[in-house]
Amino acid sequence: MKRIEIKEVLALSGDGRAVSVCGWVRSRRGNKNVSFIALNDGSTIKNIQVVADLAKFSDEDLRQVTTGACLHVTGTLVESMGAGQTVEIQADSIEVYGTADPLTYPLQKKGHSLEYLREIAHLRPRTNTFGAVLRIRHNMAIAIHSYFHEHGYFYFHTPLITASDCEGAGQMFQVTTKNLYNLKKDKDGQIDYSDDFFGKMAALTVSGQLEGELGAMALGKIYTFGPTFRAENSNTPRHLAEFWMIEPEVAFIQKEELMDLEEDFLKYCVRWALDNCKDDLQFLNDMFDKGLIERLRSVIDTDFVRLPYTEGIAILQEAVKKGRKFEFPCNWGDDLASEHERYLVEEHFGKPVIMTDYPKEIKAFYMKLNEDNQTVQGTDVLFPAIGEIIGGSVREENYDKLMAEIERRNIPMKDMWWYLDTRRYGSAPHAGFGLGFERLLLFVTGMQNIRDVIPFPRTPKSAEF
RNA sequence: GCUUCCUUAGCUCAGUCGGUUAGAGCAUCUGACUGUUAAUCAGGGGGUCCUAGGUUCAAGUCCUAGAGGGAGCGCCA
Numbered sequence A: 001m002k003r004i005e006i007k008e009v010l011a012l013s014g015d016g017r018a019v020s021v022c023g024w025v026r027s028r029r030g031n032k033n034v035s036f037i038a039l040n041d042g043s044t045i046k047n048i049q050v051v052a053d054l055a056k057f058s059d060e061d062l063r064q065v066t067t068g069a070c071l072h073v074t075g076t077l078v079e080s081m082g083a084g085q086t087v088e089i090q091a092d093s094i095e096v097y098g099t100a101d102p103l104t105y106p107l108q109k110k111g112h113s114l115e116y117l118r119e120i121a122h123l124r125p126r127t128n129t130f131g132a133v134l135r136i137r138h139n140m141a142i143a144i145h146s147y148f149h150e151h152g153y154f155y156f157h158t159p160l161i162t163a164s165d166c167e168g169a170g171q172m173f174q175v176t177t178k179n180l181y182n183l184k185k186d187k188d189g190q191i192d193y194s195d196d197f198f199g200k201m202a203a204l205t206v207s208g209q210l211e212g213e214l215g216a217m218a219l220g221k222i223y224t225f226g227p228t229f230r231a232e233n234s235n236t237p238r239h240l241a242e243f244w245m246i247e248p249e250v251a252f253i254q255k256e257e258l259m260d261l262e263e264d265f266l267k268y269c270v271r272w273a274l275d276n277c278k279d280d281l282q283f284l285n286d287m288f289d290k291g292l293i294e295r296l297r298s299v300i301d302t303d304f305v306r307l308p309y310t311e312g313i314a315i316l317q318e319a320v321k322k323g324r325k326f327e328f329p330c331n332w333g334d335d336l337a338s339e340h341e342r343y344l345v346e347e348h349f350g351k352p353v354i355m356t357d358y359p360k361e362i363k364a365f366y367m368k369l370n371e372d373n374q375t376v377q378g379t380d381v382l383f384p385a386i387g388e389i390i391g392g393s394v395r396e397e398n399y400d401k402l403m404a405e406i407e408r409r410n411i412p413m414k415d416m417w418w419y420l421d422t423r424r425y426g427s428a429p430h431a432g433f434g435l436g437f438e439r440l441l442l443f444v445t446g447m448q449n450i451r452d453v454i455p456f457p458r459t460p461k462s463a464e465f
Numbered sequence B: 001g002c003u004u005c006c007u008u009a010g011c012u013c014a015g016u017c018g019g020u021u022a023g024a025g026c027a028u029c030u031g032a033c034u035g036u037u038a039a040u041c042a043g044g045g046g047g048u049c050c051u052a053g054g055u056u057c058a059a060g061u062c063c064u065a066g067a068g069g070g071a072g073c074g075c076c077a
Helices: A114-119 A128-150 A209-219 A255-276 A278-287 A292-301 A309-321 A338-349 A399-408 A414-424 A437-445
Strands: A015-030 A034-040 A048-053 A070-079 A087-098 A202-204 A221-229 A242-251 A305-308 A353-359 A375-383 A387-394 A430-436
Touching (some): A015 A087, A034 A070, A048 A070, A128 A255, A209 A242, A209 A414, A242 A255, A255 A278, A255 A292, A255 A353, A255 A375, A255 A430, A278 A292, A305 A338, A309 A338, A338 A353, A338 A375, A375 A430, A387 A437, A399 A414
Antiparallel strands (some): A070 A087, A221 A242, A242 A430
């Protein structure tokens, strides 16, 4: 008999048909006449109830049916006599594929702390919570590809290994085949990379943006979606050393259209979750965050605030005048601290904010300079609880202005001639943004720690599994 | 990287002012129960109190250092 997934079984009527299912035992309970096995195969957060009549199965048969064991069950699908489910399987045979010794199996049918589950990340996908999070994670990835594909973007693959030293987005992990305990040095005592694999210093990418711009200057609209690596010693619930980033880059758009894209894209993803992950969201809503679904709905129903930095500073200073205390100062020219972002998003407006036109000194070299010569066309999306979920900008397309900024900042561009060529040959106005995939997942799942929305998190001092 | 908190049974946690044999719930094991819903009820077993020093008649408790983890901040997505 062909095995069917539990998600499919639960949609059938209990008309007495024969079924075959496989899955892992979540719990077993019962009395001396009947045993109830909650079985889950990952296809849905819901379990199928398998009923084992003890007239048909001996204690010996069921002794190995413990929490965590893997079973293959055949039986008859019937209307449930109990209250918790509509259908259940009256078992004819139970084959134990793999046992799980209850004395050593780390997962129990009772709840566990998320911190504990991080220590057993190889098994935590078997819990309700991580099953839900990981199914949502998949759906969000599909939503992202779907959005861009529907809107005529091309999925552009940027390299993970890069030899350019000035992407400027953070500390990089070096890539080498050299023996780090016996490095060849040149006459000045510097490391000699000439005999290394790439013949020069190489590292894992911190951003695909610069290469993404090359794609946009040919294909018009592209997006990247891949792993990104930052060697920053960041110990927070919002940072990973290895995370996934989405970076669309679009030719011929201005700031307003960029903000439209950011807002439309985020709403599309959230709507996708509400439409396609109902059971999983309901579980997370019930177990972790009673306001989750309501908050997701509110995001797709509201217009994001579009707030120039200068006005944001004015609002913050007004708040300070009225007695609001902040740890850090917020004068024009300062980078906003988390507390300032949170005040604006959570207290003052109560909805997502797209902050624009930042002082050029606090933003990257490639952002387009405004006519005031003071501000650049950054467009960051700030979300409640998460902070900066998107960092975007219109790019400076004028070669002379871009070079002037590069020189002013002493950025070493000798390996970046290819990037500058975009401005030398057929330069075009263009814009784009970077979205941290896991930060989107924090928002969509309501999880509090970014280590709980990726299967195997990498953080400082932690690369287990 | 800075600040701060935590580490006691398989899991979650209590443990008073430093004082006798370190406790609870759940899990596990045994038994009871004719359909349970994280079943319930009764009973049993289960401890390097994170590690190493120190103070003290006496340390789970106080001190120092280290390890691991959480949170806040910085950096950022």
